[in-house]
Amino acid sequence: MKILVFVKQVPDTDDVQLDPKTGNLRRDGVKSMMNPMDANAIEAALQLKEKHGGSVVVVTMGLPMATEVQKKALGMGCDEAFLLSDRPFGGADTLATSYTLAKAAEKIGDFDLLLFGRLATDGDTAQTGPAVAAQLGIPQISLASSIEVRDGWVYCDRDLGDRVQRVRAKLPAVVTVNGGINKPRYATPINIMRAQKKPRTTWTAADLGCDMTKIGTPGSPSSTKKVFEPEKRNTDTQYLTGSPDEMAKALADLLEAEHLL
Amino acid sequence: MKSDYKGIWVFAEQENGKLHQTVLELLAKSKELQKHNGEKITAVLLGADVAALADTLFAYGADAVLLAESEALREYSARPYQKVLTELAEKYKPSIILYGATPLGRDLAPRMMVALDTGLTADAIDLGFDEDGVFYQTTPGYGGKILAHIVILERRPQMATVHPQICEPLEPVNGAKGELLVENLAVEGDAEYEVLETLPAEKSGESLTEAKVVVAGGRGVKNEDDLTMLRELAELLGGQIASSRPLVDNGMLPHDRQIGQSGTTVTPQLMFNIAISGSVQYQLGMQKAKCIVAINQSEDAPIYDIAHIGAVVDYKKLIPALIAEIKARRQ
Numbered sequence: 284m285k286i287l288v289f290v291k292q293v294p295d296t297d298d299v300q301l302d303p304k305t306g307n308l309r310r311d312g313v314k315s316m317m318n319p320m321d322a323n324a325i326e327a328a329l330q331l332k333e334k335h336g337g338s339v340v341v342v343t344m345g346l347p348m349a350t351e352v353q354k355k356a357l358g359m360g361c362d363e364a365f366l367l368s369d370r371p372f373g374g375a376d377t378l379a380t381s382y383t384l385a386k387a388a389e390k391i392g393d394f395d396l397l398l399f400g401r402l403a404t405d406g407d408t409a410q411t412g413p414a415v416a417a418q419l420g421i422p423q424i425s426l427a428s429s430i431e432v433r434d435g436w437v438y439c440d441r442d443l444g445d446r447v448q449r450v451r452a453k454l455p456a457v458v459t460v461n462g463g464i465n466k467p468r469y470a471t472p473i474n475i476m477r478a479q480k481k482p483r484t485t486w487t488a489a490d491l492g493c494d495m496t497k498i499g500t501p502g503s504p505s506s507t508k509k510v511f512e513p514e515k516r517n518t519d520t521q522y523l524t525g526s527p528d529e530m531a532k533a534l535a536d537l538l539e540a541e542h543l544l
Numbered sequence: 545m546k547s548d549y550k551g552i553w554v555f556a557e558q559e560n561g562k563l564h565q566t567v568l569e570l571l572a573k574s575k576e577l578q579k580h581n582g583e584k585i586t587a588v589l590l591g592a593d594v595a596a597l598a599d600t601l602f603a604y605g606a607d608a609v610l611l612a613e614s615e616a617l618r619e620y621s622a623r624p625y626q627k628v629l630t631e632l633a634e635k636y637k638p639s640i641i642l643y644g645a646t647p648l649g650r651d652l653a654p655r656m657m658v659a660l661d662t663g664l665t666a667d668a669i670d671l672g673f674d675e676d677g678v679f680y681q682t683t684p685g686y687g688g689k690i691l692a693h694i695v696i697l698e699r700r701p702q703m704a705t706v707h708p709q710i711c712e713p714l715e716p717v718n719g720a721k722g723e724l725l726v727e728n729l730a731v732e733g734d735a736e737y738e739v740l741e742t743l744p745a746e747k748s749g750e751s752l753t754e755a756k757v758v759v760a761g762g763r764g765v766k767n768e769d770d771l772t773m774l775r776e777l778a779e780l781l782g783g784q785i786a787s788s789r790p791l792v793d794n795g796m797l798p799h800d801r802q803i804g805q806s807g808t809t810v811t812p813q814l815m816f817n818i819a820i821s822g823s824v825q826y827q828l829g830m831q832k833a834k835c836i837v838a839i840n841q842s843e844d845a846p847i848y849d850i851a852h853i854g855a856v857v858d859y860k861k862l863i864p865a866l867i868a869e870i871k872a873r874r875q
Contacts, residue, residue: 319793377664378657404793407683407806407825408666410654413622417658422737423622425651438740442799443647444808447743453736462792463799504663504699508680510692513824513846520838520848523855530855531865534837535873537853541835543757543814544781544870 284337284432286328287388288398289415290321290356292349293405317352320400322359322467324460327430328398329360329468335432337395338362342387344372344380350483357478358470365391369487371499377406379502381414386491388419396437399459401426409459416457423457424450428464549700551638552577555629556589556601556609557648559620563597566644568713570706571605573671574642575714580673583639586610586725590628592618598724603716608723610636616733623734625652630659631729638701640679642671645705653705663696665704667805669828684805684824689846691824707805707828745800752801757783758812758833760803763790764819764840764859771796773863774818780870781814788820804829818859822847839863 295316328339341356343349344367353364367387375383388394397419399412409425416423427439428447437456441448442463452458470478488498496502521537523530538544552574557564567587574585587606589597591613598609610632616624629652633641641656643649645667657664668681669691680693681704696702752758759778765771765787778785785801792802803810805825815833820826822838822845830836831850838851839859848854855862 377654377666378661381654381658402806404789406666409650410657410664410666413651413654414658416622417626417655422734423651423655426647441647442745444800445745447745449740449743451738451740456736461799462795466795504661505665505694505696507685508674508678508693508695510685510690512689513684513691515849518836518850518852520851520854523853523857527857527861527865528869530857530862531869534853534855534862534866535869538814538835539873541814543835544873 284331284335284395285393286331286337286339286396286398287391287394288321288324288328288339288341288356288361289384289411290325290341290343290352291318291400291403291405292316292343292345292352293318293403315348315351317355318400318403318405320402320460320462322400323462323464324398324400325356325359325361326465326467327460328396330465331396331430331432340365340391342384342391343367344375344383353483354475354478355470357481357483358475359468360474361481363481364483366483366485367491368485371488371495374500374503375498376503376505377408377410377414378504379498380411381418382497382502383488383491383493384411384415385418386493387486388415390486390491395454396432397455397457399457401459401461412457412459419455419457421455421457422452423459424452425459427458427460430458430460430464546698546700549637549639551584551586551636551640552581553633553638553641553701554585554587554606555641555643555649555652556587556597557644557646558589558591558594558597559648561591561594561597563600564644564646564648565713566646566649566706566708567601568604569709569711570642570644571601572711572714573706575605577640577671577673577679581639584608586636586638588612588629588632590617590625600716602720602722603718605714606722608725610725610727612727612729614729614731616731619739620648620652621734621737621739622651622655623737624731626655626659628729628731629656632727633660633701641701641703643703643705645707649705653703657703660701660703662699662701662703665694665696667707668694668704669707669710669805669824671704671706689823709809752784752786752803752808752810755784755810755812757781757814758786758803758810758830759783759816759818760786760788760820760830761791761818762788762820765791765796768796770860773860773867777816777863777867780867783812783814786810788823788826817847817851818863820847821845822850
């Protein structure tokens with residue numbers, strides 16, 4: 284079985300600063316990491332490989348520095364890594380991204396299963412996985428909290444909040460996984476070092492044979508028109524003062540007065 | 545041509561013949577949009593034996609209901625729904641399509657984005673027309689410190705999934721009538737996708753949405769010992785433990801404990817926010833709590849914008865003191 288896992292590099296903080304002049308994200312000094320749910324997707328893929336054999340291929344679109352994420356993926360146990368990196372890919376919304384990822388999947392070929400994290404922590408869209416499924420015309424299972432493969436079908440529980448739906452889709456299919464599906468293994472430094480020998484390939488738009496009107500900014504129907512700070516609400520906050528013990532007493536008094544204790 | 549596209553569509557999500565609550569909210573929001581662009585509001589209803597829902601949609605503000613019924617649409621699956629909705633959108637050319645940002649809406653809408661080769665904004669928390677007359681969708685960006693207006697300038701339809709509960713449904717006008725358009729489209733079920741069964745979710749505790757007291761911890765809660773302290777406070781107050789995103793991302797708590805835009809919305813009487821900065825996304829999940837207590841060492845944390853009671857202090861000092869104080873008072 285050949286499993287492709289799509290992995291994104293995201294900022295390692297919620298505390299991102301904007302340049303007050305340009306309104307752009309300040310990237311200098313911001314550390315990046317593998318999107319947490321993508322690590323769950325890799326773990327799910329590795330467990331399926333352990334059970335059924337085959338290979339796990341990790342695909343990342345991003346800047347050249349995204350190789351760090353690839354090294355981690357290979358260190359966890361993935362077999363091969365592809366980086367889609369080219370200036371014309373820049374500025375892609377989820378439509379352009381899904382087109383580019385689908386082109387890469389087609390070029391890699393022979394895939395049985397495409398795995399994604401349910402969402403990425405930087406954009407929160409949860410759109411890329413289902414959109415890639417649509418690009419390829421294959422079925423999808425979103426919000427998976429379990430995954431199994433039997434007789435050419437993938438079986439998942441979908442976490443819908445108040446209920447769980449058990450579904451199956453015929454391979455090849457896209458599955459997007461929740462953070463709770465497993466606990467990702469740790470890529471030890473020694474495994475990351477050993478993984479240096481595993482094949483890593485970088486592809487450009489030309490390598491993928493992309494229609495240039497469908498990638499990057501030209502291929503992105505949506506754009507940001509303006510950014511602004513959230514309106515401050517004028518809640519009168521009553522601040523507690525003094526030592527922690529004094530604060531605790533004052534807080535208990537306030538809660539008692541509101542009949543909340 | 546952009547100008548060929550007219551009309552506001554609301555995807556009338558239903559399951560087992562019951563409309564999702566967000567549909568009514570989207571109809572109310574569409575009425576606001578209609579004041580600006582004057583376009584017809586159409587609820588698009590897919591399913592089997594669902595025609596009776598049209599009256600509800602008219603009562604809540606739809607000018608028209610576009611109905612496509614088929615056995616293949618009785619239970620939702622992505623590809624048949626995509627096929628039918630695409631055919632309808634290509635035929636009628638609406639300028640806007642809104643979906644609830646529900647599990648179903650977020651499963652279907654990205655496929656529609658690809659099928660219609662247009663833009664889709666995810667989980668918008670507001671919609672409107674700006675000073676240039678451009679339709680925008682508001683989303684929190686960059687960890688919620690900043691809001692952004694996303695626009696889809698050239699392509700049509702302009703699409704968004706919309707966060708639940710961003711507005712109230714209108715008062716229903718019983719007996720209201722509108723235009724009913726019935727479409728008979730040939731559609732087959734998906735032979736490569738099957739729902740096997742649906743079970744009630746197993747929860748890791750009592751439901752958060754019903755909790756009277758919620759004690760939530762954030763990034764500053766670093767280990768099990770810290771979490772145990774929060775659990776003790778929650779238990780003492782008869783409340784539930786919850787968190788902002790970091791504790792779920794790092795696996796300390798399961799996803800059903802996460803409050804915020806991509807988690808649960810809570811409305812307790814008393815809400816403790818401990819070592820939580822309070823991003824826009826987080827606030828969306830708890831701002832309706834009656835009494836909001838914030839404990840955070842950073843005095844400019846956004847959580848203080850909505851807190852009723854604030855304590856700029858290390859929670860590891862305050863919480864044990866508070867637990868001791870409450871215990872003492874109860875003796």
